[in-house]
Amino acid sequence: MRPLQAAAVAAGTLAAAALLVALAGASPLAAARALLDGALASPAALGETFARSTALVLTALGAVVAFRSGVLNIGLEGQLLAGAAAAAAVGPAVGNLPFIGRLAVLLAAALAGAAWVLPAAWLAERRKVPAVLSTILLNLVAAAGVTWLVRGPLRDPAGDYPQSRPLADALVLPPLVPGTRATAAVVVAFALAALAAVVLGRTALGLKLRAAGLSPRAARAAGLDDVGLRTGAFLASGALAGLAGGLEVLAITARLYDPFSAGIGFTGIAAALLGGMAPAGSAVAALLFAALGAGSSALQRDAGVPSALASVVPALAVLGLLLARGRREAP
Amino acid sequence: MPATHRLAAVRPARARRTGILALPALFALLAVPLALAGCRKAAPQPPPSAGGPFRVALLTPGPISDAGWNAGAYDGLQAIRKELGAEVSHVQVKTPSEFEEQFRAYASKGYSLCFGHGFEFQDAAARVARDYAGTVFITTSGSRTSRNQAPIVFELEQATYLCGLVAGRMSKSAKAGMVGGVEIPSIKSTFLAFEAGLKAGNPGATATAVFTGSFEDVAGAKAAALALVDQGADFLFQNADAAALGVFQAATERGIYAFGANRDQNALSPSVLASAVIDLPRAFVETARLVKEGRFTGQPIRYGLKSKVISFVWNPALLGRVPAPVVDEVKLTEAKIEKGELAVPRGNF
Numbered sequence: 001m002r003p004l005q006a007a008a009v010a011a012g013t014l015a016a017a018a019l020l021v022a023l024a025g026a027s028p029l030a031a032a033r034a035l036l037d038g039a040l041a042s043p044a045a046l047g048e049t050f051a052r053s054t055a056l057v058l059t060a061l062g063a064v065v066a067f068r069s070g071v072l073n074i075g076l077e078g079q080l081l082a083g084a085a086a087a088a089a090v091g092p093a094v095g096n097l098p099f100i101g102r103l104a105v106l107l108a109a110a111l112a113g114a115a116w117v118l119p120a121a122w123l124a125e126r127r128k129v130p131a132v133l134s135t136i137l138l139n140l141v142a143a144a145g146v147t148w149l150v151r152g153p154l155r156d157p158a159g160d161y162p163q164s165r166p167l168a169d170a171l172v173l174p175p176l177v178p179g180t181r182a183t184a185a186v187v188v189a190f191a192l193a194a195l196a197a198v199v200l201g202r203t204a205l206g207l208k209l210r211a212a213g214l215s216p217r218a219a220r221a222a223g224l225d226d227v228g229l230r231t232g233a234f235l236a237s238g239a240l241a242g243l244a245g246g247l248e249v250l251a252i253t254a255r256l257y258d259p260f261s262a263g264i265g266f267t268g269i270a271a272a273l274l275g276g277m278a279p280a281g282s283a284v285a286a287l288l289f290a291a292l293g294a295g296s297s298a299l300q301r302d303a304g305v306p307s308a309l310a311s312v313v314p315a316l317a318v319l320g321l322l323l324a325r326g327r328r329e330a331p
Numbered sequence: 332m333p334a335t336h337r338l339a340a341v342r343p344a345r346a347r348r349t350g351i352l353a354l355p356a357l358f359a360l361l362a363v364p365l366a367l368a369g370c371r372k373a374a375p376q377p378p379p380s381a382g383g384p385f386r387v388a389l390l391t392p393g394p395i396s397d398a399g400w401n402a403g404a405y406d407g408l409q410a411i412r413k414e415l416g417a418e419v420s421h422v423q424v425k426t427p428s429e430f431e432e433q434f435r436a437y438a439s440k441g442y443s444l445c446f447g448h449g450f451e452f453q454d455a456a457a458r459v460a461r462d463y464a465g466t467v468f469i470t471t472s473g474s475r476t477s478r479n480q481a482p483i484v485f486e487l488e489q490a491t492y493l494c495g496l497v498a499g500r501m502s503k504s505a506k507a508g509m510v511g512g513v514e515i516p517s518i519k520s521t522f523l524a525f526e527a528g529l530k531a532g533n534p535g536a537t538a539t540a541v542f543t544g545s546f547e548d549v550a551g552a553k554a555a556a557l558a559l560v561d562q563g564a565d566f567l568f569q570n571a572d573a574a575a576l577g578v579f580q581a582a583t584e585r586g587i588y589a590f591g592a593n594r595d596q597n598a599l600s601p602s603v604l605a606s607a608v609i610d611l612p613r614a615f616v617e618t619a620r621l622v623k624e625g626r627f628t629g630q631p632i633r634y635g636l637k638s639k640v641i642s643f644v645w646n647p648a649l650l651g652r653v654p655a656p657v658v659d660e661v662k663l664t665e666a667k668i669e670k671g672e673l674a675v676p677r678g679n680f
Contacts, residue, residue, distance in 0.1 A: 044439055048432055151513075160472065160517045161450040179439075179462060181432060252428045254454065262425040297429060300422040301436060307394065307423035 006324040013320030017313045024309050031303040035313070038298020039291035045298075047180025051252065053290035055080065055261075057189040058244035059268025060275065060282040061196050062237040067277055068200060069233030070213035075120060075135025076241040077265025078142030079113040083242025085142075085149055086112030087249040088164040088256035096168035105171070106246045113242015114235040116142060121234045125227055131234070139265070150258045164256035173251040185251040192240070193283035200279060209233055241265060267293075274322065292317060385623050386418045387411050388437040389446045390430065394423060399594070400611075404448045404471070407615025414616055415623055430455035438463035444622045446471065446615065456480050467622045469632070471614075472517070478629045483614055486635035487593070488524035488677040489668050490607030491568065493643040493661050494590040495525035497605065498566035499532020500657045501588075507538045508559025510578045512546035512571040520678030521592065521607075525568045527676050531664075539564065546572035553577030560585045568592070579603060588649075597646035604653070605645045614640045637669040 018028035039049050059076045066073035073079075090108040094101040120138055123129035149155075154164040173183035200206040212219040212229040219226045244264065249256065271289050275282030292314030299310040387408065395405035405421060412419045420442075422433050430452055437445050438459055444467045447456050453475045456468035460480040473482035498507045507529055511518045519540075526538045539559060543551040552574035556567055560581060567589040569578040575592065579600035582589035591597060591606030614634050621627050634640035643665060645653070667673040 038436070042439075044435060048436075051432075159450060159474065160515050163451060166454065179435075181435070248428060252431070255427070257427040257451065259426055294432075297422065297432065298436065301388075301420055301433065304420070 009320050009324040013316055013323075017316045020309060020312060020316075021303075021305055024306055026303050026305045031299055031305055031313070034298040034302040034305075035292075035295035037295075037302065039295035043177055044180050045294060047175065047177060047182035048294040049287070049291045050186045051181040051183070051290075052293050053287045054185045054189045054251065055244040055248050055264045056268050056271055056286035056290050057193055057283045058240050058247070059265050060271040060286045061193055061279055062240035062244075063269045063272035064275075064277050064279055064282050065196065065200070065209075065233050065240065066237035067272065068213045069209045069230055070216060071124070071230055071234045071237070072130070072132045073117070073120075073135055073234060073237050074132050074269065075116070075138045075142075075265070076237070076244075076268055077261060077263060078135065078139035079116045079238040079241035080245040080248075080261055080265050081139075081142040081146050082116035082238075083109035083113040083245030084249050084260050085146055085154070085245070085256055086242070087246035088167075089149075089154055091167035091171060091249065091254075092165040094171070096170035098170050101168070101171045102173070102250060105167070105250055106243060109246020109249070110239040110243045113245065114239040116242070117234050117238030121231050124234075125231060143259070146256065146260055147258045150256055154256060156255070162258060167249065167254045171250070172254050181252065183251040185247040188247065189244075190283060192243075193279050197279040241268075244268075270318070274318065274325075289314075289318070383441060384418050385415060385444075385619075386420070386440075386442040387444045387446070387619055388433075388442045389419070389421045389448065390433050390452060391421065391423050391448045392451065395421070401448065403609075403611030404446065404615060407612035408446070410612045410616045411619045415619055417619065417623075427451060427455070431458055434459040434468065435462075438466040442466055444469065444619055446618075450482075453482070467627055469618055469622075471611075474631070476629055476631060479627075481627070481629055482631050483618060484631045484633045485609050485614070485641060486633055486675070486677065487521055487607055487609055487641055489635045489675045490641050490643040491521040491570075491590075491592065492524040492528035492531075492668070492675040493664060494568055494605060494607055495528025495530075495538070496532045496664060497528075497653070497657060497661060498525075498568070498588075498590075499529040499536050500660065501653070502529075502533065502536060502566050504563045504565045505533055505536040506563040507536065507566040507568060508556065508562070508564035509538055509540040510552050510555050510559070510567065510569040510571055510574075511540060511542040512552075512574055513544055514542040516678050518542075518570045521570050522568070523678055524675050538568075543571065543574060546574055549574050549577040549580075551577065553581045556581035556589075557585070560587060566590075576600075595644050597644060597648075601648070603646050604649050605643060608642045608644050610640050610642065613638075635668070636665055 021028045021031045038045055040046055059080060062076050063073065086108040087105045091105050094104050116138060120131050120134040123134045124131045150162040150164055156163050156165045173185055176182050176184065208224055209229055212224060212226040216226040267289055271286040272282045275285035296310045296314045299305040299313060300307055389404055389408045391401040391404055393401045395401045408419050408421055411417050424430055424433060434445055434455055447470045450472045452470045453473045456470055457475050457480060460468045460477055464479055466479060468480040470482045509522045509525060511522065522540050529536050529538050541555040541559060543555050545551060552571050556578040565587045567578055567582050569575045569589065570592045571578065579589055579602055582602035583600055588604040589602045591603045593609055595606045595608045597603050597606050617638060618632055668675060
């Protein structure tokens with residue numbers, strides 16, 4: 001019965017997506033082919049999916065680390081922007097020493113991401129301000145900050161466009177496979193997912209974090225410093241999102257722009273939820289979201305589906321997936 | 332259960348320290364792939380096969396329903412389809428990380444020509460142009476060039492010079508005001524040309540520039556324009572995008588003339604005497620024709636009055652109030668610029 005329900009949900013989702021595409025005047029069959037082509041069908045497409053997955057995996061990990069420790073960090077988008085801004089500020093200054101330069105850029109990005117968490121962490125622990133609220137607001141501050149930075153202090157004096165100065169070519173990560181956009185950043189993201197899985201699932205620290213997340217009072221009664229654990233996890237979560245922003249600059253854009261991110265931090269949270277708040281599952285879910293993103297840009301390109309609709313189709317797919325999962329897990 | 336046993340024994344302070352130690356460990360891990368990445372160079376891809384259909388792609392940074400910058404480019408793409416029989420495709424990119432992805436996808440499919448609609452597309456175009464010699468990459472504005480990449484340069488200055496000339500001839504106070512949005516080189520360059528035209532029309536005339544810092548702030552632009560009028564200006568030039576409406580309101584209130592810029596804004600207000608216009612669709616069609624006929628050389632593609640991409644358009648409703656000698660002089664000067672006998676100054680950007 002259960003597989004039947006899942007199949008019904010999948011069929012329903014597909015039918016809805018096909019209907020929407022047809023209403024927009026494009027061919028559903030061509031759309032389906034474009035979606036697959038853009039995400040998987042060639043080394044370049046696959047590389048695109050992996051390139052897009054980097055920031056999603058890292059922000060999803062950030063969500064997992066925070067949520068499992070009892071902190072609802074909805075500010076990953078802002079922390080990612082803080083990381084990207086720091087990377088764009090430090091990058092041009094370190095010249096073209098590849099190893100030291102990259103390390104400095106990523107360190108600055110992670111620290112900036114963590115620093116962007118500090119006000120929220122302080123407000124949460126000292127003033128009982130819900131992290132959901134403070135981090136959402138800090139997202140807005142970060143976005144405004146990027147707008148200001150690219151027009152003000154970080155602005156590239158050459159040319160006419162509000163963007164930061166570029167990183168030296170020697171600093172920008174080269175593609176692992178020529179002709180694609182997948183760089184070592186992808187390896188970093190998935191390695192960190194593996195590390196997070198081990199730390200969270202197999203170490204005493206992970207157990208303490210999860211204990212603090214499940215019940216702060218019980219954790220405190222067991223002699224744990226729940227405030228310290230929560231704050232540490234919050235900062236690590238911010239650092240992961242900041243790193244996502246830093247790697248985005250280092251591997252893909254080489255500059256800070258405005259707008260820099262189209263909601264990567266929020267999609268990362270969705271991936272973490274879809275992945276069951278576990279590092280490995282979230283990484284897989286992030287890869288799925290990345291594939292849908294790459295596929296949906298091909299929807300526009302090759303099937304003539306309008307931009308607004310191109311992002312609706314993958315969203316429908318995810319809704320269908322969640323629906324199927326929800327049914328499976330219902331008692 | 333040993334884990335729980337240890338857990339109970341741990342002191343809070345130590346727990347915090349372990350948490351902090353996790354970060355450096357993460358970074359040690361980062362170092363490995365970064366070192367491995369080293370400095371490998373991307374191998375160039377073979378050029379796409381020539382001789383297929385002429386295929387043209389357009390990347391816009393915003394929605395094509397904006398009735399302005401992006402809509403003009405999309406109209407150009409559709410005109411390329413109709414006039415040159417090209418196969419066309421369009422994508423709207425949301426963030427810069429998508430620029431290179433889309434260029435690469437089009438180039439690998441053998442598109443002959445990719446437009447990136449804005450200065451910001453230059454870097455991504457340059458990265459992809461290196462790998463795909465058979466595709467030409469054009470950015471609307473910019474400066475980067477290579478064998479298969481160049482910007483379109485709009486010489487709007489040639490038309491704003493004519494606006495200045497009119498103001499110089501007709502101004503009673505010999506003072507003109509210029510209202511800009513953000514103080515950036517392309518805007519300042521149109522002011523430079525306006526001022527040169529003003530002085531050509533009346534060597535004793537002066538122009539004052541004000542930048543409001545915003546292309547959207549209508550009220551700010553109006554306040555700036557009113558201040559300029561209070562200082563004696565009886566002609567207003569503007570290059571402030573949507574905020575231009577504020578300048579037109581100020582001109583209407585004080586009964587003086589203003590000029591339109593970028594689009595034909597003559598119908599927007601009874602104060603607009605003439606407009607300096609960019610015909611975006613025409614620029615796209617002419618550029619695509621250049622590439623299709625194999626005349627593209629990797630040099631910036633300049634469009635001025637001669638190409639009709641840039642034009643100076645009188646407001647027909649107000650033309651009766653312009654002295655005939657001024658109309659004639661504008662026509663004469665226009666011809667001189669088209670023939671290259673008169674070089675209009677422009678900023679270096």
